[in-house]
Amino acid sequence: xxxxxxxxxxxxxxxxxxxxxxxxxxxxxxxxxxxxxxxxxxxxxxxxxxxxxxxxxxxxxxxxxxxxxxxxxxxxxxxxxxxxxxxxxxxxxxxxxxxxxxxxxxxxxxxxxxxxxxxxxxxxxxxxxxxxxxxxxxxxxxxxxxxxxxxxxxxxxxxxxxxxxxxxxxxxxxxxxxxxxxxxxxxxxxxxxxxxxxxxxxxxxxxxxxxxxxxxxxxxxxxxxxxxxxxxxxxxxxxxxxxxxxxxxxxxxxxxxxxxxxxxxxxxxxxxxxxxxxxxxxxxxxxxxxxxxxxxxxxxxxxxxxxxxxxxxxxxxxxxxxxxxxxxxxxxxxxxxxxxxxxxxxxxxxxxxxxxxxxxxxxxxxxxxxxxxxxxxxxxxxxxxxxxxxxxxxxxxxxxxxxxxxxxxxxxxxxxxxxxxxxxxxxxxxxxxxxxxxxxxxxxxxxxxxxxxxxxxxxxxxxxxxxxxxxxxxxxxxxxxxxxxxxxxxxxxxxxxxxxxxxxxxxxxxxxxxxxxxxxxxxxxxxxxxxxxxxxxxxxxxxxxxxxxxxxxxxxxxxxxxxxxxxxxxxxxx
Numbered sequence: 001x002x003x004x005x006x007x008x009x010x011x012x013x014x015x016x017x018x019x020x021x022x023x024x025x026x027x028x029x030x031x032x033x034x035x036x037x038x039x040x041x042x043x044x045x046x047x048x049x050x051x052x053x054x055x056x057x058x059x060x061x062x063x064x065x066x067x068x069x070x071x072x073x074x075x076x077x078x079x080x081x082x083x084x085x086x087x088x089x090x091x092x093x094x095x096x097x098x099x100x101x102x103x104x105x106x107x108x109x110x111x112x113x114x115x116x117x118x119x120x121x122x123x124x125x126x127x128x129x130x131x132x133x134x135x136x137x138x139x140x141x142x143x144x145x146x147x148x149x150x151x152x153x154x155x156x157x158x159x160x161x162x163x164x165x166x167x168x169x170x171x172x173x174x175x176x177x178x179x180x181x182x183x184x185x186x187x188x189x190x191x192x193x194x195x196x197x198x199x200x201x202x203x204x205x206x207x208x209x210x211x212x213x214x215x216x217x218x219x220x221x222x223x224x225x226x227x228x229x230x231x232x233x234x235x236x237x238x239x240x241x242x243x244x245x246x247x248x249x250x251x252x253x254x255x256x257x258x259x260x261x262x263x264x265x266x267x268x269x270x271x272x273x274x275x276x277x278x279x280x281x282x283x284x285x286x287x288x289x290x291x292x293x294x295x296x297x298x299x300x301x302x303x304x305x306x307x308x309x310x311x312x313x314x315x316x317x318x319x320x321x322x323x324x325x326x327x328x329x330x331x332x333x334x335x336x337x338x339x340x341x342x343x344x345x346x347x348x349x350x351x352x353x354x355x356x357x358x359x360x361x362x363x364x365x366x367x368x369x370x371x372x373x374x375x376x377x378x379x380x381x382x383x384x385x386x387x388x389x390x391x392x393x394x395x396x397x398x399x400x401x402x403x404x405x406x407x408x409x410x411x412x413x414x415x416x417x418x419x420x421x422x423x424x425x426x427x428x429x430x431x432x433x434x435x436x437x438x439x440x441x442x443x444x445x446x447x448x449x450x451x452x453x454x455x456x457x458x459x460x461x462x463x464x465x466x467x468x469x470x471x472x473x474x475x476x477x478x479x480x481x482x483x484x485x486x487x488x489x490x491x492x493x494x495x496x497x498x499x500x501x502x503x504x505x506x507x508x509x510x511x512x513x514x515x516x517x518x519x520x521x522x523x524x525x526x527x528x529x530x531x532x533x534x535x536x537x538x539x540x541x542x543x544x545x546x547x548x549x550x551x552x553x554x555x556x557x558x559x560x561x562x563x564x565x566x567x568x569x570x571x572x573x574x
Contacts, residue, residue, distance in 0.1 A: 006560045013157075013195060013482075013561040015568075022573040025049045032093045033197050036567050039064060044570050061098055061567055068099045072107075078115040083126055085111060086119075089186075090129055093196050097565035100190060105519055109451075112470070114425045116183045117168040123176030124213075124220045132178045132201035137227050137235045144242040150200050156247040157481045158194050160184045161202040161239070165226070165258030166279075166314070169397065169424055172258075174208030175221025180256050184278070184473075191518075192474030192525035193562025194481065200250070204239060206232055236265060244273060251480045251488075253278060253473070262314045263362040274485050280362075281493060282473040283315045283395075284322025287420060287447075289472070289497045290465055290514040291323070291391055293504035294445040298390070298416035303331040305341060306389040310380055310430065311396030311423070312346040317362030319393060320344055324365075325490045326497065339365050343387050349378030381406050388413040394421040394430030402431035407439040415443065422449035422467055433464045445506070447514050465506070465513035472500055475525035479532025482561060484544040492535045499531035500524065522562070529558050 009016050021034045028048050029035050036044070038059040045051050068088065075081040085107070089096040100107050109115060119126065133150060135143055150156060164177025181201030188194040207224040208214060214223055227235070243250060254277040257265060266277045276282070295305060307323060309316045320342050327338035344351045344366040351359060353367045377386060384392070384406055392410055394402060402421055410417045417440050421430035429448060436444045437457045446455075447465040455462045476496045480488055503524050505512035516524055533554065536542040548554045 006556060008557050008560045011557075011561055013198075015193070015195070015563045016560065017568065018571045019568040020573050021048065021570045023048070024572070026053060028570075029053060032090055032096075034570060035092045036570075037064060037092055037095065039567055041569075047572055048570065061095065064095050065099050065102055068095060069103065072099070078110050079118045079122070081107075081110050082115045082119050087128070090131070094565050094567055097186075097189060097196070100186075101565055104190065105517075108470075108518060111186060112183055113168050116179060117170050120167055120173050120176040120179045121170060123173070123179055124216065124218045127220060131182055132203065134175065134178065134203055134205065135239060136205040136222055137207065137231065138222065140235050140238050143238050144246060147242055147246045151247075153246065153248055155198065156200045156250045157198040158185065158188060158253065158477055159200045159202060159243060159247070159250050160253045160255050161204060162255040163204040163206055163236075163257050163261070164208070165256070165261070167256045169428070172208050172210040172213075172226070174210060174213050174219070175203055175205045176213075177256060178203040184253065184255055187470050188474045188477055189563060190474075191470050191521040192478040192529070193522065193564065194474070194478060195563040200247070202239070202243075204235060206235065232261075236261075240269060240273065249484055251275070251477055253477065255279070259313050259360060263317070263360065267361065271487065274480050274488050276473070276476065276480070276488055277318070278469055278473050279314045280318030281322065282318075282469040282476075283422075283467075284318040284320075285476070285493055285497050286467050286469050286472040286500065286515070287319045287393065287422065288322045288326055289500035289504070290420065290447040290467055291393075291418060292326075292497065292501045293506050293514045294416070294418040294447075295390070297445060297506060297510050298414075298418065300390050300414075300416075302327055303333065305391060306387055307342045307391040307393065308345065308380075308383055308387055308389040309342060309393045309395065310345045310401060311394055311398070312344040312351060312363050312366070313395065314362070315422070316344065316346075316393070316395040317360070317366070319395065320366055321362070322493065322497070326494050329491060329494050336365075342366055343368070343383050343389070345378075345380055345383060350383055352378070381409060384409050390414050390416075391418040392420070394423055396430060397423045397428045398430060399423075399428050400431065402436070404435070404439050407431065407436055407444075411440045411443060416445055417443060418445045420447045420449075420467065422447075424449045426450045426452075433462075437462060445510075445514060460511060462511050463505075463513040465515040466518075467515065468518055470518055471515060471521050471524055472496060472528065474521070475499070475528025476532055478525055478558070478562070479529035479536070482529065482544065482558060483533045483536040483542040483547065485532075485536045485541045486543060487541055489535070489539055489541060491539060492532045492541075495531040495535040496528045499527045503527065526555055526558050526562075530554050533558070 160181040162177040167173040185199040207226045213219045252275040324338045328335045351367045434455045452464045503516045506514045
């Protein structure tokens with residue numbers, strides 16, 4: 001990581017050198033951004049009137065991390081550990097991020113899925129201190145006023161917003177969605193160095209259809225059923241317009257919107273503002289990166305690949321879209337032709353045109369002609385027999401859907417079956433990796449939606465890749481923020497996918513995982529950000545001045561603007 005001697009250390013986002021603190025006395029200790037606890041130096045204790053407010057022994061950040069880890073480890077379960085970390089974040093954000101970075105592999109599932117889902121479900125019961133911006137549909141004429149509490153035009157780089165309708169596979173969680181916005185932003189800081197002081201988590205409270213929440217006297221959100229139609233659309237639009245007016249440089253990340261709204265909202269705004277939907281585009285990018293690595297290993301050309309997607313909701317159609325865009329971009333095929341290489345299956349079976357209005361906007365372009373697919377050929381096994389896919393992707397949340405017959409049928413037609421059971425959590429996986437390797441005699445290339453241990457089969461050990469969006473969306477966001485792109489284009493996403501694929505350990509050893517480990521994610525985010533920025537420049541979408549042309553200088557320019565969990569010297573504003 002470049003230090004204060006970098007030629008780019010003068011940049012406004014450069015996370016080096018002294019930090020100006022406007023507080024003194026107990027106010028410093030109450031600011032999570034400036035608080036150092038027992039690590040304040042003698043000079044800082046004098047300058048900021050902290051003597052008598054702290055025990056005398058001065059400790060290092062590493063010593064604080066050791067104490068915090070002991071406290072964390074003493075908590076009885078993962079939800080209690082999640083709550084402990086949330087309290088620490090409210091007290092000292094440097095220590096919070098340093099603790100997690102030091103134990104990232106262990107703590108990732110505690111700060112994100114699946115434990116964050118438990119925290120969201122219990123949001124109103126565990127509530128201690130508000131974090132983020134709470135906007136509600138009954139007060140939508142004051143959105144701009146409410147956003148103004150979070151700074152001026154240059155203060156926010158990255159906004160995550162959710163309406164809470166489809167949270168982490170646990171459904172409608174109403175106002176508790178603020179925690180998914182918070183969690184996603186924590187990941188952007190850990191994985192890509194987005195400055196925590198330059199983020200804004202937002203919840204759009206439109207009501208909830210979760211009767212358990214509506215009947216809970218402790219519930220903190222609006223006690224009304226979800227708004228739909230024009231009133232809902234107006235609310236979303238007023239938020240977008242107010243956010244762009246207040247924070248014109250901010251990149252907007254949509255998270256966990258419902259099936260009927262996610263695609264529609266993304267389609268409406270992606271040609272107007274720099275925005276991104278992780279459930280659609282992030283899932284699509286990380287899955288595609290794993291698939292491209294697998295295709296290279298199995299010597300299948302992108303223009304020839306055949307893909308079956310089982311489960312065609314937001315994630316499934318997002319993956320299908322990303323594959324289609326990449327085929328079209330890389331091979332020059334028209335998008336309509338590229339989409340014909342994909343067969344999408346949902347609850348009614350194979351998507352066909354006669355389903356008409358029952359198809360969502362995201363599904364419609366993948367619907368097949370009825371005449372080519374009789375009723376008795378639309379189940380998963382029949383589609384596998386007829387389409388003979390190289391790739392089978394599961395986003396159905398239907399456990400065990402990839403049966404032995406289905407996997408063996410697939411393996412009859414292709415040399416290296418590429419099988420991705422991606423449904424979360426682990427109990428909802430379409431198949432277990434050890435079964436897939438057994439049913440394909442070790443020929444399969446596998447990636448999953450949750451972490452799995454290595455599989456031993458016939459004397460060999462296979463490492464299983466996890467399709468973790470966190471290896472992808474933070475780097476895309478970093479590239480968008482630093483380039484100040486006008487829009488996030490399809491070519492920029494393809495560039496991100498290629499950068500992630502290039503990091504695949506399996507390209508050097510086919511028994512290694514198809515995707516890199518989350519522990520390497522900060523370096524990966526630099527690669528992805530660089531690819532996104534270069535593409536933005538080529539397409540004329542970058543608005544930031546002074547972006548270096550040279551690859552090594554570009555990496556340094558990116559790295560110096562990534563926030564690190566370390567104490568910087570404090571200087572008084574006076």
